[in-house]
Amino acid sequence: MLGAILDLGLALLALYLVRAIRTYYSLSHFGGHWVAGWSRLWLLRTQGSGEMNRRFTEVNRKYGSTARIAPGMLITSDVCQSFSLPIKSILSLLQSDFAELFRRMSAVRSPFTRGRWYAALKLHPDRDNITSYVDEHKHAAIRTRMAPGYAGKENVHLEADIDEQLLKFLDLISSKYVAQPERDIFRTVDLSQVTSYFTLDVISKVAFGQTFGFLDHDQDPFGYLANLAQMLPAVIVFGVYTELTNIMKLPAVKAALPKSSDKRGLGRVMGFARDRVQERFGPKAIRRQDMLDAFIKRGLTQEELESETLTQITAGSDSTASALRMTLHFISTSPPILDRLLAEARAGIEQGKISRPIIQDAEARQLPYLQACIKEGLRIYPPVTGLMAKMVPEGGAMIDVDGVEKFAPGRTQIGWNSWGMMHDPVVFGADAEIYRPERWLVRDESEKESGRVARMNETVTLCFGYGRFGCLGRGVATMELNKAVVETLLRFNLQSCNLAKPFDEKVVGFYVHTDMNFVVTERSSGDQSGLVRLEGDKVDAGALAGAYEE
Ligand code: HEM
Numbered sequence: 001m002l003g004a005i006l007d008l009g010l011a012l013l014a015l016y017l018v019r020a021i022r023t024y025y026s027l028s029h030f031g032g033h034w035v036a037g038w039s040r041l042w043l044l045r046t047q048g049s050g051e052m053n054r055r056f057t058e059v060n061r062k063y064g065s066t067a068r069i070a071p072g073m074l075i076t077s078d079v080c081q082s083f084s085l086p087i088k089s090i091l092s093l094l095q096s097d098f099a100e101l102f103r104r105m106s107a108v109r110s111p112f113t114r115g116r117w118y119a120a121l122k123l124h125p126d127r128d129n130i131t132s133y134v135d136e137h138k139h140a141a142i143r144t145r146m147a148p149g150y151a152g153k154e155n156v157h158l159e160a161d162i163d164e165q166l167l168k169f170l171d172l173i174s175s176k177y178v179a180q181p182e183r184d185i186f187r188t189v190d191l192s193q194v195t196s197y198f199t200l201d202v203i204s205k206v207a208f209g210q211t212f213g214f215l216d217h218d219q220d221p222f223g224y225l226a227n228l229a230q231m232l233p234a235v236i237v238f239g240v241y242t243e244l245t246n247i248m249k250l251p252a253v254k255a256a257l258p259k260s261s262d263k264r265g266l267g268r269v270m271g272f273a274r275d276r277v278q279e280r281f282g283p284k285a286i287r288r289q290d291m292l293d294a295f296i297k298r299g300l301t302q303e304e305l306e307s308e309t310l311t312q313i314t315a316g317s318d319s320t321a322s323a324l325r326m327t328l329h330f331i332s333t334s335p336p337i338l339d340r341l342l343a344e345a346r347a348g349i350e351q352g353k354i355s356r357p358i359i360q361d362a363e364a365r366q367l368p369y370l371q372a373c374i375k376e377g378l379r380i381y382p383p384v385t386g387l388m389a390k391m392v393p394e395g396g397a398m399i400d401v402d403g404v405e406k407f408a409p410g411r412t413q414i415g416w417n418s419w420g421m422m423h424d425p426v427v428f429g430a431d432a433e434i435y436r437p438e439r440w441l442v443r444d445e446s447e448k449e450s451g452r453v454a455r456m457n458e459t460v461t462l463c464f465g466y467g468r469f470g471c472l473g474r475g476v477a478t479m480e481l482n483k484a485v486v487e488t489l490l491r492f493n494l495q496s497c498n499l500a501k502p503f504d505e506k507v508v509g510f511y512v513h514t515d516m517n518f519v520v521t522e523r524s525s526g527d528q529s530g531l532v533r534l535e536g537d538k539v540d541a542g543a544l545a546g547a548y549e550e
Pocket of ligand 1: 106130131143203311312315316317319320323382383384388463464465466468469470471472473474476477
């Protein structure tokens with residue numbers, strides 16, 4: 001008996017070793033840390049390090065623009081190098097095999113599909129959502145039905161809803177956080193918190209027609225953010241060992257998961273979503289021309305709506321909040337940049353080109369320096385750093401790694417290194433590590449110069465993903481940024497409390513920022529900043545494209 005068990009054990013071990021060796025050699029021609037070829041522990045350590053963005057970037061710089069990070073898994077920071085070569089660039093449009101890898105994998109007719117990695121984005125044991133479907137057909141079907149809801153046309157209250165929440169945000173700062181040292185009133189505001197409150201209230205208003213009330217209470221009324229922080233270890237582990245998401249189906253685990261009947265945390269938000277969805281059905285159904293209404297018109301069931309609106313909240317709040325807080329941080333800690341932005345905005349107000357009390361989205365898109373500041377914020381801190389891994393089709397694919405063609409076998413997952421991509425000196429210049437909005441302004445009318453800026457524009461929009469997987473909320477996010485950045489800085493002076501360590505940070509696919517404390521004072525009308533007039537307001541603003549084209 002013991003002998004039989006031993007034989008079985010040895011056979012299984014041999015099988016495991018043969019598989020491990022085969023998997024190792026299938027990708028051994030790609031560079032990478034040697035441990036990553038044998039075990040996912042290297043990836044777990046990297047994802048759990050709190051600085052996955054920087055570590056992945058080191059890997060791509062050391063081992064090549066596409067390198068190995070786990071058995072059967074690569075990561076790419078390959079940018080549109082082909083863009084600088086006109087002939088190759090034309091070919092890339094005609095034949096997707098020439099396009100840089102991230103675009104090639106996400107393109108509409110690409111044979112690449114979503115990888116198993118996406119299953120980690122499931123928020124419910126039995127129910128998938130638009131971000132977690134690995135099945136291409138199911139994903140395409142739900143995306144087709146949801147895209148119109150995100151488009152400007154069907155969302156008639158969108159801009160007014162954002163304006164309303166922005167006014168509340170500004171009011172909260174002015175009523176509660178303005179310091180008045182001359183009256184011995186010393187206060188600080190934690191930007192990491194209030195920016196999250198703003199985007200959470202925007203998204204709930206836009207999604208359901210009702211806010212959660214973060215700004216009203218100046219706190220996390222459901223304990224949602226605190227609950228998300230508790231879930232971070234699970235987010236890290238599931239992101240590596242995706243198959244573990246199946247344990248959510250076990251009765252004991254299922255019972256411990258957030259439920260819509262919970263009084264606090266993610267469950268409470270689920271309950272809020274369920275209640276708002278329920279209000280749209282039945283004899284006394286509430287009617288409002290908004291996202292929820294557009295989804296209902298496209299036939300989403302009550303169950304689908306509950307799950308998709310919850311996804312909207314997780315996908316749309318933290319990403320935009322981090323873009324907002326980081327852009328505010330970089331501008332307010334760089335006086336020449338702040339001055340130039342204020343000069344542009346004040347000139348616009350004087351000339352009647354900027355509505356008061358809140359700038360309109362269309363007006364903001366015409367301000368070249370504001371657009372440059374926003375794009376530079378998205379570039380220097382791309383809000384999504386998760387792998388978003390796509391899968392090589394059966395039969396495999398040739399991958400260009402810095403000019404050398406390498407074969408990736410079918411079912412290899414290829415993750416995305418957004419940080420490495422957005423910090424690429426070939427595309428963004430030798431000072432790519434520095435926040436410098438001026439890089440986005442066209443210096444002269446030469447073809448070379450327009451090519452330089454076009455290449456940067458093409459690359460920064462990838463922060464929102466691309467093609468059939470691209471972000472549906474891009475229009476909402478850019479509208480929030482277009483308004484909130486300039487309106488906050490026009491009203492308030494922000495001074496970081498600790499320039500040596502302005503905030504704490506953990507990067508886990510998104511950013512967990514804490515202790516981002518600023519002293520806020522009212523910007524008086526006699527304030528000297530912004531007196532430098534901006535030359536050349538005829539520059540093409542090159543605003544970030546919204547999602548309205550979808
Ligand atoms: C600066 C803010 C934002 C950034 C950088 C961003 C980025 C992204 C990225 C990288 C993806 C995934 C791409 C892929 O899978 O390859 C995505 C998907 C998505 N985003 Fe955003 N996002 C932002 C804001 C928003 C907002 C405000 C909403 C909701 C109003 C939203 C809704 C979605 C949805 C629904 C998807 C899934 C699309 C699909 O699976 O087809 N996002 N976003």
